Amino acid sequence: MGELHVNMNTTLDGVIQANGGPNEQDGDFEYAGWERPFWDSESGEQVDADVRASDALLLGRTTYDIFRGYWPDVTDNEIGRAFNRVPKYVASRGTPELSWDVSTQLTDVGAEVRDLRERHEQIHTWGSANLLRTLFREALVDQVNLWVCPVVLGHGKKLFPEGTAATRFELVEPPKSFPGGVTLLRYRCLEGPPETASVPS
DSSP, X not given: OOXXXXXXXXXXXXXXXXXXXXXTTTTTOTTTTTTGGGOOHHHHHHHHHHHHTOSEEEXXXXXXXXXXXXXXXXXXXXXXXXXXXXXXXXXOSSOOOOOSSSEEEESOHHHHHHHHHHHOSEEEEESOHHHHHHHHHTTOOOEEEEEEESOXXXXXXXXXXXXXXXXXXXXXXXXXXXXXXXXXXEEEEESSSOOOOOOOO
């Protein structure tokens, strides 16, 4: 069986909203583009390597719409070539515009993503905050790759909002910091609920 890896850019206080810049959905977010000052060539090379490792994309509708409005015309870098090559799956109960090549709609994430994991080696999810809640609830996530930027925004859409399924994680490699300031943390999802312990009296 293949794996599902979640990739997310986040602030120190867990904000993920409009990380790359203004868009149709978050155009009025005052800190849109907050991640951009922290990238450099080394972190960019790591992202390229991670993207090349995937053989499918799983996206929520909002992220899919943002991506399909930009990436189809980008053919001169690793990310664009990889994203345009692999199958794209968009989770939506509505009627998304599937104009990006090799795109398929999913309407039952719990059942259909399990089938996708049988057909692909490494499925990647980028962004897609609303979809993540379903993926964690259905225990479909194998690994979370967090790109943490050294900034606190104080408000905005969170990576793990109220109502996210309780989940345990294990750090699978030492944190990797890059010159521009971003730090990469890779966590494996563990089975079972979070463990608790009492402080000795």
